[in-house]
Amino acid sequence: MAxxxxxxxxxxxxxxxxxxxxxxxxxxxxxxxxxxxxxxxGISSAQIRKDLSHFGEFGKQGTGYEIKYLxxxxxxxxxxxxxxxxxxxxxxxxGHAIAHYGSFDWNGFHIVAVFDSDPRKIGAKMGRFQILDxxxxxxxxxxxxxxIAIIAVPxxxxxxxxxxxxxxxxxxxxxxxxxxxxxxxxxxxxxxxIDPVVYLQRMTYYL
Amino acid sequence: MAxxxxxxxxxxxxxxxxxxxxxxxxxxxxxxxxxxxxxxxGISSAQIRKDLSHFGEFGKQGTGYEIKYLxxxxxxxxxxxxxxxxxxxxxxxxGHAIAHYGSFDWNGFHIVAVFDSDPRKIGAKMGRFQILDxxxxxxxxxxxxxxIAIIAVPxxxxxxxxxxxxxxxxxxxxxxxxxxxxxxxxxxxxxxxIDPVVYLQRMTYYL
Numbered sequence: 001m002a003x004x005x006x007x008x009x010x011x012x013x014x015x016x017x018x019x020x021x022x023x024x025x026x027x028x029x030x031x032x033x034x035x036x037x038x039x040x041x042g043i044s045s046a047q048i049r050k051d052l053s054h055f056g057e058f059g060k061q062g063t064g065y066e067i068k069y070l071x072x073x074x075x076x077x078x079x080x081x082x083x084x085x086x087x088x089x090x091x092x093x094x095g096h097a098i099a100h101y102g103s104f105d106w107n108g109f110h111i112v113a114v115f116d117s118d119p120r121k122i123g124a125k126m127g128r129f130q131i132l133d134x135x136x137x138x139x140x141x142x143x144x145x146x147x148i149a150i151i152a153v154p155x156x157x158x159x160x161x162x163x164x165x166x167x168x169x170x171x172x173x174x175x176x177x178x179x180x181x182x183x184x185x186x187x188x189x190x191x192x193x194i195d196p197v198v199y200l201q202r203m204t205y206y207l
Numbered sequence: 208m209a210x211x212x213x214x215x216x217x218x219x220x221x222x223x224x225x226x227x228x229x230x231x232x233x234x235x236x237x238x239x240x241x242x243x244x245x246x247x248x249g250i251s252s253a254q255i256r257k258d259l260s261h262f263g264e265f266g267k268q269g270t271g272y273e274i275k276y277l278x279x280x281x282x283x284x285x286x287x288x289x290x291x292x293x294x295x296x297x298x299x300x301x302g303h304a305i306a307h308y309g310s311f312d313w314n315g316f317h318i319v320a321v322f323d324s325d326p327r328k329i330g331a332k333m334g335r336f337q338i339l340d341x342x343x344x345x346x347x348x349x350x351x352x353x354x355i356a357i358i359a360v361p362x363x364x365x366x367x368x369x370x371x372x373x374x375x376x377x378x379x380x381x382x383x384x385x386x387x388x389x390x391x392x393x394x395x396x397x398x399x400x401i402d403p404v405v406y407l408q409r410m411t412y413y414l
Contacts, residue, residue: 009250015408023387043216079411086407093307097300098403103385107404147414148407172410174403178310180230190413192406196305196381197314199399200293200355201222203379204286206397207354 006054013051014074016041021071033064083108087141087170089161090152091116091131094176098152100127109148113140117157134161141168148172155179162191213261220258221281223248228278240271290315294348294377296368297359298323298331298338301383305359306334316355320347324364341368348375355379362386369398 020040024032034052038045052058052070055077059065075081086104088095088111098104099111114126117134124131132140141149149170153161158177165173166183172190175181183189227247231239241259245252259265259277262284266272282288293311295302295318305311306318321333324341331338339347348356356377360368365384372380373390379397382388390396 011412012409014412015405018408019402019405077412078408079414080408084407084411093300093304097304100300101403103402103404104407107408109404109407148410150403171414172407174406174410188413190410192410194401194403194406195226195310196308196357196401197310197316198222198226199381199401200291200311200316200379201225201285201287201314202219203355203381203397203399204291205218205221205284206395207286207378 010051010054013043013048014078016043017048017051018071018074018078018080021067021074024067025071029067031064032067034059036064080108083110084148085110085112085144085146087111087113087115087137087144087146087149087165088152089115089134089137089149089165090176091118091121091126092152092154095152096126098150098176099129111150112144112146115140117153134164137161137164138168141165141170146170148174150174150176151181152176217258217261220250220255221285223250224255224258225278225281225285225287228274228281231274232278236274238271239274241266243271287315290317291355292317292319292351292353294318294320294322294344294351294353294356294372295359296322296341296344296356296372297383298325298328298333299359299361302359303333305357305383306336318357319351319353322347341371344368344371345375348372348377353377355381357381357383358388359383 017037020037034045034048037048058070058073086109088098091114099114104111113132114129115132115134115137116122121131122133147170149165151158151161151173155177158179159181162173162181166187166189174192174194176194181191183191224244227244241252241255244255265277265280293316295306298321306321311318320339321336322339322341322344323329328338329340354377356372358365358368358380362384365382365386366388369380369388373394373396381399381401383401388398390398
């Protein structure tokens with residue numbers, strides 16, 4: 001069902017639709033409409049219908065979308081109808097917060113290895129994790145067959161960490177370090193950035 | 208220049224353009240084109256030109272955009288050509304990471320007060336901050352004239368914290384707790400969510 005013709009910007013909106021559907025499900029709701037999603041998300045209902053139509057026919061004219069069914073379909077399309085192992089690099093404040101963020105596990109993203117290069121941290125416990133030496137990234141990632149990594153190291157070492165991760169076979173990086181990563185276009189690696197400043201700036205516009 | 212007619216989705220893209228311009232500036236670049244921004248951001252060049260045209264004429268046909276000038280204009284439009292005081296509620300792992308995240312200060316968002324309700328934390332130092340009692344949120348926020356707050360408390364207390372913040376005069380909330388906040392539409396409060404799961408799900412589509 002994943003089509004090469006679907007624009008990336010459309011793919012980027014699917015998790016937002018899925019999150020909204022999850023919230024509605026939690027409220028005990030069964031049916032929604034593109035207009036309701038539009039009102040919640042600030043995206044036009046026409047856009048939502050168009051985005052979803054890339055992947056099939058999910059609602060009936062006049063009756064709206066069945067929330068549980070559409071959620072299942074979106075999970076399947078996004079390949080999150082299964083669990084994913086995740087490596088975390090960086091066991092500082094941010095890494096600690098990420099390792100204990102329950103929403104990852106709840107959504108099927110299971111952190112299975114935590115790395116740091118600080119000799120004082122290597123071997124120490126961080127919650128249920130024993131911190132591994134960053135030197136072991138290539139072997140651990142390959143042996144465990146991990147494809148997703150989260151970078152939570154300072155900006156000045158993030159690029160080097162990314163290079164090692166990609167070389168080891170990582171194909172998706174969630175980067176918390178405030179720099180853009182250079183990843184060779186020859187390897188097909190997805191990179192996304194968590195940048196809270198972008199969200200603050202979006203709000204100050206209205207203040 | 209802030210027009211009520213500009214769709215929120217367009218406003219939401221401006222910080223992303225600004226971040227891309229900042230990265231180009233750091234690389235020592237002076238001129239860019241909508242096509243280059245499009246390639247970097249995965250947004251069509253036509254969309255970028257249309258988004259920017261809501262706010263004025265920033266580039267000349269054939270010569271592209273002057274990066275520094277366009278960045279200054281976007282900062283002015285987004286009202287981040289000035290500093291903003293920010294209150295942080297929650298001094299756990301995540302609050303600690305947020306309080307020490309250099310990118311906030313660097314972008315003009317200055318955390319000036321940190322609150323927690325845990326008696327073991329109140330009065331303690333967290334970096335350069337002394338943790339204040341959440342009970343004092345209304346007075347401190349009003350006395351300091353703070354309009355922006357970051358919520359980094361567990362999901363089950365986030366709504367109550369949000370209610371107190373809005374009542375105290377907060378007009379923009381960045382919410383890290385994994386729940387949707389209910390905010391009365393009568394008060395004009397902006398709410399944005401930091402949800403790393405959304406970014407991971409966007410990448411698994413391609414794996």
